[in-house]
Amino acid sequence: MRTLCASTLLGEFFVIGFAGLVAMKLDDASMAAVWTVCGAGMLLSLLLxxxxxxxxxxxxxxxxxxxxVLSGFVVPMMFILGLIFGGLWWASVHYGRKIDEAKARWADQQARQETGGAAA
Structure with missing residues (x-):
């Protein structure tokens, strides 16, 4: 699960950076405010x-x-991108757990075969 979720968060890192470039063109926000918020979001995605x-x-x-998704109130395209990445996040968590369970079952089977089939 970790690999799938980290890949999604890494993709969001870049999307937030590009959204910052778009937000710089807005008249309502200063460049310092845009990059403070975007920089914090990018850092948070890496920390997560x-x-x-x-x-x-x-x-x-x-x-x-x-x-x-809520960042779409500043950069409207982020509503769509946020929903897309929300779906990717769900898929990463859902299928990542299934992969982790399958790996655990496989490791258990391997351990049983090495011990001669004795039940654990």
Whole structure:
């Protein structure tokens, strides 16, 4: 699960950076404000890559996805991109867990074969 979720967050890192470039063209926000918010979002996406397997990491990821969608109030295209990445986040968590379960079953089978088929 970690690899899939980290890949999604890494993609968001770049999307946030590009959204910052778009937001710079807005008359309502100063360049310092845009890059403070975007820089914090980019940093948070990288930090979340390392927190995925820790308690609460997935929930923080969901919070981050909601914040990404809400950023659409500043850059409207982020509504669409936020929803796309929210779907990718769901898929990463859902299928990542299934992959982790399959790996655990396979490792258990391998361990049983090495011990001569004895039940654990």
């Amino acid at each position: 890559c390392g927190m995925i397997t820790r308690p609460g990491g997935i929930q923080l990821g969901w919070t981050f996805q909601v914040a990404l």
